Amino acid sequence: MAPKVRASMGTLGVLGLELVQMDTPPTTAYLQIFTEKRCAANCLFCAQASGSQADLMHIARGMYMPADLESVVLRLKMAYQKGYLARACIQTVLYGEWWEDTVYLIKRIREESEIPISLSVFPLADGPYRELKATGVNELVIPLDACAPYLFDKIKGKGTGGPYSWDRHMDGLKRGARIFGKVGTHLILGLGETDDEAVSIIDELQKHKINTALFSYTYVRGAQLSIEPNIEESIRHYRAVQLARYLITEGMATYNDMKFSDGKLSDFGVMRDAIIRIIEEGKAFQTTGCPECNRPMANETFSKIYNFPRIPNKREKEDIIKELGIQE
Ligand code: SF4
DSSP: OOOEEEEEHHHHHHTTSSOOOOSSOOSEEEEEEOOSSOOSSOOTTOTTSTTOOSOTTEETTEEEEEEEHHHHHHHHHHHHHTTSOOEEEEEOOOSTTHHHHHHHHHHHHHHHOOOOEEEEOOOOOHHHHHHHHHHTOOEEEOOOBSSSHHHHHHHTSGGGTOSOOHHHHHHHHHHHHHHHSSEEEEEEEOSSOOHHHHHHHHHHHHHTTEEEEEEEOOOOTTOSOOOOOOHHHHHHHHHHHHHHHHHHHTTSOOGGGOEEETTEEEEOSSOHHHHHHHHHHOGGGBOOSSTTOOOTTSSOOSSOOSSBSSOOOHHHHHHHHHHTTOOO
């Protein structure tokens, strides 16, 4: 059987392998190694988890369709040359042959193209990290997903019967950062964490050269976790953490400069004028993560955008001011 890979619908659209209408095309090719098995881990929010009943083709809102690996690799080369795509992002799944399948995909991409490659993977030993780097991985990402150890245990760790632990993830991130020079992680907001918990971990990770990409919790039909959010509070929380993350990563404020009341951000540690200026610029509310990653509509609906895949427009910036509860 010819080797396959999963690719997001938007990616297949940019590669010309599916006809897809998009107002904002992805700037990164979103791929996942192909298996028809469920993942051996059991993250409760994930469609592919061992205990999930959800369709294997989902990652959050995205549909990842099986595609011919060679066609994807060759078109990726052309899309990178023409400037349509600036990065390839590979998601992994834990099953018997995951290492061989992952290395094969990375090698095939690298044989054809110099496109930067991000790899999202669970913690590994130093040897495999070095091998991945030598094979062609530019950005290593180890998703923590939860903002605090107690939440990790509940949705991804021992509470799920899965193999992961907060300490091993943190250790993997720190070792990965030493080997790659820097490393990334994903945090899902909306799992029950407070502003305080989210900002505190972002600040701590930043000190270890660990860049955070923010995601909004998205219910997937058939997944084990189902949280019905209060939309108004979830967007306030998301905007507050986006702004705090931006201040931390830009070196404008730290967690210790900020104040919290009942877990909610009450003072960002900078002047109000600076916040208005940041909203005007809009960058703080764009998708975060690896360079050139815009993940259009990964967590969003047209009525509620958490991560803007472009600079927000004037009306969207006015909404952000309201969502943050800032008086004009
Ligand atoms: S930040 Fe974007 S490119 Fe990087 S691993 Fe996450 S989804 Fe992929």
